Amino acid sequence: MTRRTMLHHIGVGAATVVVAGVGAGSYRVFDNGVLDAGHGTAYDPWTNWRDDATSLGTVAAAILAANPHNTQPWTFHVTDDRVELFTDPARRTGALDALDREHHVGLGCALQNLVLAAAARGLQPSVTLLPDASDPTHVATVSFAEAPMVVSDLHDAIDRRHSNRGPYTDEIVAADVLATFDSLVAGLDGVGIRWFATPAERAGLGAMIIEATRAIIDDEEQSTESFAWIRSSRDDTDTQMDGLTLDAQGLSPLVLAAAKILPASTRSAGDSFWLDQTRTVHTATAAAYGIVTVADPDDRAAQLDGGRLLQRIHLAATVAGLGLQYMNQITERIDRDAQLGNPSTFAAAMDALIDRPGRHALSTFRIGHPVRAGRLSPRRPVSKVTR
Amino acid sequence: MTRVPPKLLILAGRLAAIGGSLGIVTGIAQATIGSRIPEWSGNKDQPVALGLLTIALSATTLAAAQALRRSTASRDSVMVRVSVWLAVVAAVCSTTVGRLWVIPGLLLITAAGTTLAACGWDQFRSEVTSNWLRSLLGILGAFELLMAVSAAPTATIAAGLVAGAALIAAAVLAGPDRGLIVSGLVAVTLPFAFVTWWAIIPPLLSIIAFAIGIAATRVPATRSAVPNVAPPDLHSPGHTQRSRRSAPNGR
Ligand SMILES: Cc1cc2nc3c(=O)[nH]c(=O)nc-3n(C[C@H](O)[C@H](O)[C@H](O)COP(=O)(O)O)c2cc1C
Numbered sequence: 001m002t003r004r005t006m007l008h009h010i011g012v013g014a015a016t017v018v019v020a021g022v023g024a025g026s027y028r029v030f031d032n033g034v035l036d037a038g039h040g041t042a043y044d045p046w047t048n049w050r051d052d053a054t055s056l057g058t059v060a061a062a063i064l065a066a067n068p069h070n071t072q073p074w075t076f077h078v079t080d081d082r083v084e085l086f087t088d089p090a091r092r093t094g095a096l097d098a099l100d101r102e103h104h105v106g107l108g109c110a111l112q113n114l115v116l117a118a119a120a121r122g123l124q125p126s127v128t129l130l131p132d133a134s135d136p137t138h139v140a141t142v143s144f145a146e147a148p149m150v151v152s153d154l155h156d157a158i159d160r161r162h163s164n165r166g167p168y169t170d171e172i173v174a175a176d177v178l179a180t181f182d183s184l185v186a187g188l189d190g191v192g193i194r195w196f197a198t199p200a201e202r203a204g205l206g207a208m209i210i211e212a213t214r215a216i217i218d219d220e221e222q223s224t225e226s227f228a229w230i231r232s233s234r235d236d237t238d239t240q241m242d243g244l245t246l247d248a249q250g251l252s253p254l255v256l257a258a259a260k261i262l263p264a265s266t267r268s269a270g271d272s273f274w275l276d277q278t279r280t281v282h283t284a285t286a287a288a289y290g291i292v293t294v295a296d297p298d299d300r301a302a303q304l305d306g307g308r309l310l311q312r313i314h315l316a317a318t319v320a321g322l323g324l325q326y327m328n329q330i331t332e333r334i335d336r337d338a339q340l341g342n343p344s345t346f347a348a349a350m351d352a353l354i355d356r357p358g359r360h361a362l363s364t365f366r367i368g369h370p371v372r373a374g375r376l377s378p379r380r381p382v383s384k385v386t387r
Numbered sequence: 388m389t390r391v392p393p394k395l396l397i398l399a400g401r402l403a404a405i406g407g408s409l410g411i412v413t414g415i416a417q418a419t420i421g422s423r424i425p426e427w428s429g430n431k432d433q434p435v436a437l438g439l440l441t442i443a444l445s446a447t448t449l450a451a452a453q454a455l456r457r458s459t460a461s462r463d464s465v466m467v468r469v470s471v472w473l474a475v476v477a478a479v480c481s482t483t484v485g486r487l488w489v490i491p492g493l494l495l496i497t498a499a500g501t502t503l504a505a506c507g508w509d510q511f512r513s514e515v516t517s518n519w520l521r522s523l524l525g526i527l528g529a530f531e532l533l534m535a536v537s538a539a540p541t542a543t544i545a546a547g548l549v550a551g552a553a554l555i556a557a558a559v560l561a562g563p564d565r566g567l568i569v570s571g572l573v574a575v576t577l578p579f580a581f582v583t584w585w586a587i588i589p590p591l592l593s594i595i596a597f598a599i600g601i602a603a604t605r606v607p608a609t610r611s612a613v614p615n616v617a618p619p620d621l622h623s624p625g626h627t628q629r630s631r632r633s634a635p636n637g638r
Contacts, residue, residue, distance in 0.1 A: 012519055015599055019523045022595055025588040026530035029537065030482065034586045036539035039432045041425070238430065253585035261587065 028261040033234035037256075042241040042378035046159050052382075053121055055080055055144060059382050061117030061158050065311055066326065067106030069093055069229040070243050070377050074110050076386045084131075085111060085140040088385075091242075093229065095221035096332055098339035104300055105363055107139050108307015113158055114142055115308075116315075119150040129301045139304060154315040161314050162375060164323030165277070166250025168285040168368025173197070177320055178288065184312040188305040190295055191362070193313070194354050197288040204353055205291075206283035209364070212329035212346060213278045217271040222336060224267065231378075232264035241380045248377045250281070250325075282327060287368030289327070293359040297331070306362040313365075323370030331361055396466070399501035400455035403448050403473055406494030410445025410480060413487040414438045421484070429485020436544045437483040437536055444476045448495060455502060466506045467514040468559070471522075473499035475529050475555075483536050520603035521561045527596045528554030531576065534589060543582055547589075550576035554596055561603040573600040 029035060049060040059076045062085075067073060073091040077084040085107060092103050111127065118125040124147035132138045178195050185191055196205045216222045231243040246259050259265075265273065292309055294302040310326075317324045333346045350361050418438025421428040431437050451469045477495040481488050503511055515522055528551045535547020557572035573596045580593040 011602070015520065015523055015595075015602070018595055019526055019599070022527065022588060022592050023530050026534050026592065029586055029588050030533045031537075033537060034588075035534060035537055035543065035583055036432060039539040041430060041432075254587070257586045 025261055029257075031234065032260040033237075034257050034260045037247045038376040040238060041381070042237050043376050045379040045381055046376050049117075049159060055083060055118070055121075055123060056382065056386070057121060058083055058114045058117040058123070058142075059386060061155075062110040062114035063379050063382065063385060064158050064161075065106070065109035065113045066161070066163060066314055067109060068097060068102035068328075069226070070248075071103075071106070071229060072242050072380055072385065073103050073106055074385055076382075078386055081145075082141055082143045083114060084138060085114070085142070087137045087139055089137060094225040095219070095336060095339075096216070096225040098332075098335040099298060101297060101303055101331065101335055101362070102328060104139065104303035105307040105310065108304035108309075109311035109314075110307075111140050111142070111304060112308040112311035116152060116155040116158065118142065118144055119147075119152070120155045122147060122149040129304050136300075139300070153319045154312060157315045157318040161318040162373075162377065163248060163325050164250060164370045164374035165248065165282065165325050166252075166323070166374070167281050167371045168287055168323055168366075169371060170285075171287065171369045173287045173322060173367055173369070177322075178290075181290070181313050181316055184316060185309055188309055190302055191305050191309045192293045192359065193309070194291045194293050194356060194359070195288055196291070196353075201353075202283075202286060202289060205289050205364075206286065208346070208349060208353065209283055209327050209329050210275070210279055212333045213275050215333050215346075216329055216336075217275060219336065222332070223271055227267040227270060230270060237378050241378045241384075243378070245377060247375045249277070250372070250374065252372070278327075278329075282325060282366060285368060286366035289364060289366050291354060291364045292362045293354060293356065294362045295358055295360070297334075297360050297362050303362065310363055310365070317367055321369070322367055323374060324365055324367050326363065326365045328364055330364060334361075393505055395501055395505035396455050399498045399505060400452045402494050402498035402501060403452035403455060403469075406473075406477075406491045406498055407445045407448035407452060409494065410448065410476075410488070410491040411442050413480075413484045413491055414441030414443075414445055416487060417441055417484045425485075427486050429483070429487075431483070431485070432539055433541060433544060436541050440536065440544075440548060441480050441483045441488075444480055445491065448473055448476050448498075452498075455498075463506055463510050464514050466502055467511050470499045470502035470506065470511070471525070473502065475525075479529060479532050479536070482533060520599055521558045524561060524596060524599050524603055525555050525558030527592055527599070528552070528556075528558060531579070531589070531592060534583075534586075534592075535579065538583070543579070546579040546582060550579040550593075557596075557600055558603075561600065563604060566601075566604040569600045569604050570597075573597050 045060065045063055049064055051057070052060055056078050059078060062076065063072065071091040071093060073088050075086040075088050077086065087103060087107060092100060097103055115125045115127060123144035126143045126145070128141045130139060131141045175197070178197065182193055185193070196202055216226070229243040231237045231240065231245050237245055246256060251259060290313065292306045294306055296302055314324050330346050330350055334344065334350065337344050337346060354361060415438065417428050418435045421431060421434030421438055428434060451472055454465060454469055473495045477492045477499065481492050531547060531554055532551035535544050535551055538544050538547055553572040553575035557569045560572070561569050576593040576596055580590040583589040
């Protein structure tokens, strides 16, 4: 074999290996939906939510609400003049939400969207929380009376609201903007907001969130429960239509594509990634934190009203062009400690940070001017959540 | 002299014709009622675009079937390419119309296998090894098609399909005297690479296609490794045709 032939063979061999690599990559691009993020049946509810003008249409808006780990823990019973909202106990997150606090806060978020959508359809909503003392799964009934249509900015933002887990710019959120959010408590009983906007306040809360994240990762049951809701393949998203996707992690387009092309990460790799993002992106770029406070965080009605307030704030933030991400690691640890009978270190530290006698944290979020827009999360269609 | 094709090739041609016709029917079904039968049609986001693609690719297998029926001993290279093409269409369309593709896909794969059996493994190997770089270019085209069918919106799908088709055309045309045409065809992959730059693989594929395209037009194909043999008895079914010395790049 001459030197030239040998070089030729080496070149052809190298080209073959490279083409095989591109083939593997192309297959991942195809299989994991890299080129059509946010498209498909699992995302259709974001586009067709206004189509139905009847009471059933209010459910189409309700299912677009924020909810813990995108578990979509709801079932609706719909008639012409009312919608009854039930929990779906099969969609709890176990040790991660040890006392079902987030489960009910998420239902409150859905309730808020439902109410806004009813008003926009000329149905005056009247909400009764926990209407049946003998059935704790029946969390609310919304009765409708005919009324003029009221289409609010918050209503119109329903399909633009997304959890934004990406970086925020260093632009501050003006105090008067935060003050307008305070007025969103109108009509809700016993819920309030405590803002953490100064650098010292942010640093204190951010450090505690990182510590709580570590504690969750170290708690195998919590970590496993959280991992169960991660959807790292397109097939999983298409079939289950729930859970946390790579698309929703706020990554840059290039990093997102690489993450989808590479093999799915293990639980421990996912945990390290989450801790890293919490440290270097979520807490590092938060322009402000808000904590929804209540007198008794275990009270179901307070959880539902707190959820309604959170959803209003998130919608208002969307209208104002702000990004928002829930960051509930501390309260997840507070409830877990209570469940296990551990010393309530996080509860005491959080109360000290809030520094409002008689008020306790229900749910925490960060807010700021986002570097990039949040992306869609999958949703199960109305037909799958109504009975 | 035109020879009568062996029975195996006639059979392959019939299988390809039936597979291609059924493929067109599945494409029409996908484009028209695909969204209403998601469990059969693969629950695709772009049923119309994918249906049209299936129709177009299936139509090419009808042309391939025709080529098989008209084949002569001197066109072994054509048969090898037809066989590969049938397999590519069977593979690509398995991602476009869901379960509807099972029967056409099986027919086309069987047709590809039968064609291969008629040509003979040695002939296939010889064709592929003597046109390896061109084959790689065609394979890249198939990968491009695969990515295109999973894309959105429709304009991106269209750009990807054009890019994939262009690469396959470049693979067919590549030769020492065809540098410009091949470069032009490879350049057609750029719009798809541009609109999907962040997805890493499409731009990478374009760059590699350029490199391979240039190499394929510079390096004359090596001669067939298969020795010349006397013309086979083409009437005996299952007889393996042996290659004649093929022209550079199999043309
Ligand atoms: C009660 C509650 C708790 C949540 N906790 C977190 C959290 O700790 N971290 C986070 O990134 N998102 C959290 N989320 C956001 C959800 O994961 C998100 O709403 C869900 O995945 C749906 O996505 P979307 O908000 O973009 O529609 C929480 C949401 C709710 C309602």
